[in-house]
Amino acid sequence: MSLVCVQLGLFAFWIFGSWGWLSNKCILYEKVNYWMYIHANCPSMIGFTASCWDIYDLKVNLSVVPSNYQTLCLEIRSGYVMQSGALSRFYALERLHLEGFLPTILHGTFKGLSSVKTLSLNCKGMIQCNNASLLSNTFRDLTNLEELSIEDCMLSVMALDVFGGIPLLKKLTVNRCCAQELSDLLCRIVNMSQSITSLTFKSEEIVTLRPPNCSDTKGAVLELPHFYRLQEVRFSFPNAHHLEKGAFKCFENITDLSVPIVDEPQTQLLQSGIKRLQAFDFYNRCISFESVCETVFKLSITEINVRNDKFWNNTTSAVRNCQGIKKIHFNYYEHDHDAINLSLIHYLKNLVDLGVFLTHSREVEISMLCDTQKGPVLWLKKLCLFSFHITNITSEQFGCLKNLEQLILSGNQITAVADFTFKELAKLRFLDLRNNKISQITENSFFGLHDLETLILELNPLEMIEAFAFIHLTLLKHVCLGDFHPLPSELESSVNVNLTNIFGVFPQGLMHINISSMWYTLNIIIGSNSTPHLGISLQLSATTVFFQDCWRPFFQSVVSLTAITERLLCGSHFAARYFTSLQYFGFNSVLSAEFVDMTDLNTLVEMRYLTLMGVELYRQPGLATMFHNLTKLETLNLVTCRILSLEEEMSRDLHSLRQMSVHIPEEFSVMESFTEPLTNLRYLLLYNFRLDCSCDNTWLLAWAERQPHVQVIFYHPGEADVTCKNENGIQNFARYSAANCSLDVGFVLFLCTSLGLLLFMLVVLLHQLAQEYLLAFCHIIRCWLEEAVRRPNPRGRYCYDAFVSYSGRDERWVVEQLLPGLEQRGPPFLRLCLHSRDFQLGMDIVDNITDSLYGSRYTVCVVSRNYLRSNWCSLELRLATLRLLVEQRDILILVFLEDIPPHQLSAHHRLARLVKTRTYMDWPQDQAMQPAFWDRLWTKLVPPEPHPGQ
Numbered sequence: 001m002s003l004v005c006v007q008l009g010l011f012a013f014w015i016f017g018s019w020g021w022l023s024n025k026c027i028l029y030e031k032v033n034y035w036m037y038i039h040a041n042c043p044s045m046i047g048f049t050a051s052c053w054d055i056y057d058l059k060v061n062l063s064v065v066p067s068n069y070q071t072l073c074l075e076i077r078s079g080y081v082m083q084s085g086a087l088s089r090f091y092a093l094e095r096l097h098l099e100g101f102l103p104t105i106l107h108g109t110f111k112g113l114s115s116v117k118t119l120s121l122n123c124k125g126m127i128q129c130n131n132a133s134l135l136s137n138t139f140r141d142l143t144n145l146e147e148l149s150i151e152d153c154m155l156s157v158m159a160l161d162v163f164g165g166i167p168l169l170k171k172l173t174v175n176r177c178c179a180q181e182l183s184d185l186l187c188r189i190v191n192m193s194q195s196i197t198s199l200t201f202k203s204e205e206i207v208t209l210r211p212p213n214c215s216d217t218k219g220a221v222l223e224l225p226h227f228y229r230l231q232e233v234r235f236s237f238p239n240a241h242h243l244e245k246g247a248f249k250c251f252e253n254i255t256d257l258s259v260p261i262v263d264e265p266q267t268q269l270l271q272s273g274i275k276r277l278q279a280f281d282f283y284n285r286c287i288s289f290e291s292v293c294e295t296v297f298k299l300s301i302t303e304i305n306v307r308n309d310k311f312w313n314n315t316t317s318a319v320r321n322c323q324g325i326k327k328i329h330f331n332y333y334e335h336d337h338d339a340i341n342l343s344l345i346h347y348l349k350n351l352v353d354l355g356v357f358l359t360h361s362r363e364v365e366i367s368m369l370c371d372t373q374k375g376p377v378l379w380l381k382k383l384c385l386f387s388f389h390i391t392n393i394t395s396e397q398f399g400c401l402k403n404l405e406q407l408i409l410s411g412n413q414i415t416a417v418a419d420f421t422f423k424e425l426a427k428l429r430f431l432d433l434r435n436n437k438i439s440q441i442t443e444n445s446f447f448g449l450h451d452l453e454t455l456i457l458e459l460n461p462l463e464m465i466e467a468f469a470f471i472h473l474t475l476l477k478h479v480c481l482g483d484f485h486p487l488p489s490e491l492e493s494s495v496n497v498n499l500t501n502i503f504g505v506f507p508q509g510l511m512h513i514n515i516s517s518m519w520y521t522l523n524i525i526i527g528s529n530s531t532p533h534l535g536i537s538l539q540l541s542a543t544t545v546f547f548q549d550c551w552r553p554f555f556q557s558v559v560s561l562t563a564i565t566e567r568l569l570c571g572s573h574f575a576a577r578y579f580t581s582l583q584y585f586g587f588n589s590v591l592s593a594e595f596v597d598m599t600d601l602n603t604l605v606e607m608r609y610l611t612l613m614g615v616e617l618y619r620q621p622g623l624a625t626m627f628h629n630l631t632k633l634e635t636l637n638l639v640t641c642r643i644l645s646l647e648e649e650m651s652r653d654l655h656s657l658r659q660m661s662v663h664i665p666e667e668f669s670v671m672e673s674f675t676e677p678l679t680n681l682r683y684l685l686l687y688n689f690r691l692d693c694s695c696d697n698t699w700l701l702a703w704a705e706r707q708p709h710v711q712v713i714f715y716h717p718g719e720a721d722v723t724c725k726n727e728n729g730i731q732n733f734a735r736y737s738a739a740n741c742s743l744d745v746g747f748v749l750f751l752c753t754s755l756g757l758l759l760f761m762l763v764v765l766l767h768q769l770a771q772e773y774l775l776a777f778c779h780i781i782r783c784w785l786e787e788a789v790r791r792p793n794p795r796g797r798y799c800y801d802a803f804v805s806y807s808g809r810d811e812r813w814v815v816e817q818l819l820p821g822l823e824q825r826g827p828p829f830l831r832l833c834l835h836s837r838d839f840q841l842g843m844d845i846v847d848n849i850t851d852s853l854y855g856s857r858y859t860v861c862v863v864s865r866n867y868l869r870s871n872w873c874s875l876e877l878r879l880a881t882l883r884l885l886v887e888q889r890d891i892l893i894l895v896f897l898e899d900i901p902p903h904q905l906s907a908h909h910r911l912a913r914l915v916k917t918r919t920y921m922d923w924p925q926d927q928a929m930q931p932a933f934w935d936r937l938w939t940k941l942v943p944p945e946p947h948p949g950q
Contacts, residue, residue, distance in 0.1 A: 277299035330356045385409055387411040457480055463487050661685040665688070
């Protein structure tokens with residue numbers, strides 16, 4: 001079975017288990033997802049669709065569904081009565097499916113749904129039909145309704161005018177509705193004869209088909225009209241063994257009728273009422289073929305399904321009335337002869353589709369399929385001979401079928417295909433030889449099939465395909481080969497398949513290749529650089545698959561790869577990395593398979609869909625990086641894999657992932673960080689799973705509840721809630737989390753309040769005791785951080801030789817004396833930083849001060865009475881002093897412009913301490929002493945000479 005089929009099957013049975021989306025009871029999606037076909041009965045899931053279950057209050061349960069959704073599929077809780085107008089807000093709704101054991105549907109249930117064109121109602125009677133009460137004009141608010149389907153609802157308890165008020169209804173389907181009479185339906189559609197064009201009615205309860213007998217609500221007998229506008233009428237009454245005259249008098253034309261006619265008189269009765277019947281199922285095996293053909297002729301039947309053992313051994317005169325037949329499917333149960341005569345196809349000039357299905361184990365031969373004396377059969381397009389136990393096929397058997405397009409010979413005992421068997425079937429497009437015993441294909445087995453597009457050889461014990469056996473099949477699109485077996489002479493349990501040896505040159509239109517070897521090792525050799533167009537789908541089944549020449553361009557043409565095997569290798573490496581164009585990859589292994597490192601999955605950067613089944617992921621050494629680089633991946637399915645935990649490193653690059661399903665048979669954990677990179681995730685399905693009893697998983701339930709854009713679905717049949725397991729056994733996970741992982745809210749609030757109060761008191765205390773230091777402390781902390789990231793190279797560390805801290809009122813001295821005395825001396829020439837000249841415009845003043853101070857090798861403070869009165873100068877001095885304490889270097893120079901009395905200086909504690917502990921300079925008023933002052937200060941500030949080699 002292919003992985004795609006497995007995935008579809010996993011998501012089609014959701015109604016049989018216990019589901020839970022923690023946010024609500026609905027699945028919302030924009031289009032049908034191939035892996036999440038949630039509601040099997042939901043009609044035409046197109047556009048915005050909501051699928052909801054266990055609905056007990058429409059307004060409450062559907063509150064999460066946007067009002068612009070076009071399709072609603074609702075499973076109603078048993079016994080719930082739908083309230084009037086509950087769905088009226090869905091103004092764009094076009095398709096509505098209701099399912100559940102409904103007691104009644106009230107007037108106004110469909111109020112406001114004038115846009116609905118398709119309604120499907122399934123009353124869901126498990127043992128017998130549900131006697132849901134449908135009142136008069138139940139559907140009258142659906143003024144634009146065109147299609148209505150009702151299943152498992154008892155017709156007899158519905159009001160006679162239940163279908164009133166829907167003038168545009170064109171198609172009505174009533175299935176399994178426990179009708180006892182054909183009248184149960186016909187009496188309720190009397191007034192719809194002018195609008196309805198398609199009618200389908202299936203009932204297993206009807207035993208006798210009687211003429212309809214109807215009366216209105218007052219008891220007056222109604223005369224049923226002829227339904228002239230009906231273009232399609234399909235009736236199926238498998239248990240109706242009695243037919244009365246006039247049962248179908250209202251229908252001149254019937255498309256498909258299936259009833260077990262028991263004798264020839266009833267066949268005559270059938271002919272008396274119907275003028276034209278397109279398709280008819282003949283259940284009874286005792287009616288003569290002449291009677292069948294007479295019915296075919298009188299009713300212009302073009303398609304019949306015959307369950308009659310006498311059919312094929314009738315004389316040619318019996319078919320004179322069957323000339324108009326186009327399709328015959330013959331189901332054969334028992335037969336006393338060893339051959340079935342198919343020569344009647346020469347007389348059925350309009351027959352295009354012939355199927356003969358045998359259901360017993362006796363060998364039956366084909367007799368006179370092609371009679372050379374009667375000439376070619378140019379009209380037959382499709383021939384199916386299933387389970388005939390045919391052993392050999394030759395060109396004589398099919399040579400007359402010149403225009404045959406489809407030939408199905410599956411389920412037989414064919415051991416060989418003789419050369420040139422199909423040489424006359426030049427127009428054959430589809431050939432199915434699956435489930436036979438073919439062991440060898442020769443070079444000319446398929447000679448002449450130049451138009452063949454599909455060749456199916458599955459379930460055959462193939463041992464050898466001769467060289468260039470498919471070279472004639474230039475239009476081949478789909479080919480299935482297998483199951484390959486080693487030759488009896490070979491001792492090794494492996495099979496070599498050389499694709500170039502088989503095809504010669506790959507057909508340019510080739511789309512799908514399926515190769516299987518079941519219980520053997522499959523060695524695949526490409527053999528040449530021949531390459532089909534990009535878009536190949538490759539499916540492989542074997543115990544181990546080896547590729548011999550992985551460098552061939554063929555691998556770049558494969559976009560879909562499905563491998564059902566324990567190991568997929570090229571040499572000793574995982575082979576997936578050679579399929580560089582791969583978009584879909586499905587790998588189905590077994591948990592006990594020999595270990596193969598699959599880390600190279602992260603090289604498939606074009607991949608969009610990935611399914612891993614039966615893989616022991618916890619053994620993968622590169623699990624953390626296995627899914628890296630898969631930035632285009634949209635769907636990820638981990639089915640029956642083993643893994644200890646899902647962690648963030650795995651999902652790091654899965655930014656495009658929209659849907660993920662996980663089925664892990666043993667306990668596992670999901671780390672909270674795993675979902676953080678999944679920014680586009682919309683669906684997360686966890687089924688048949690059990691978590692580790694660990695507080696690491698507690699976040700999952702809360703996360704699922706609060707995610708507005710991610711629909712988290714838990715599927716765990718037989719269990720009402722999510723469970724976990726530890727040394728104490730299986731436990732309810734919610735109760736485990738509450739008992740072991742939750743904090744006492746009261747205690748947490750008390751602790752937070754206490755800490756907050758303590759912090760507030762500390763801040764107040766610091767403000768009172770060290771108010772003047774706080775601002776400087778904040779700045780120095782920031783400077784420490786900046787200092788930590790500076791480069792250690794001292795030469796590239798400073799922008800200035802000195803930062804000059806001075807009062808603006810002393811700027812004249814700075815400009816006229818300081819700058820000429822220092823910047824104009826040299827070489828080397830000093831560069832000073834002045835706030836009036838070098839601070840960056842628009843920048844915060846404090847930031848300018850700290851950047852300039854730490855960007856200079858020294859700080860020169862020009863102290864005066866003006867300096868002592870300036871708050872900015874005080875801040876600059878504090879920052880310079882703190883830097884001095886941190887760096888423990890001689891970086892602060894004090895220059896006094898004037899004498900300042902000690903009592904004035906003592907008010908400035910920081911400056912007073914510096915004067916007592918550090919050497920400072922006084923500006924000499926005598927001009928003769930000023931050159932020496934500048935020489936001394938310049939020498940201090942000039943940068944040191946670099947060491948040799950620096």
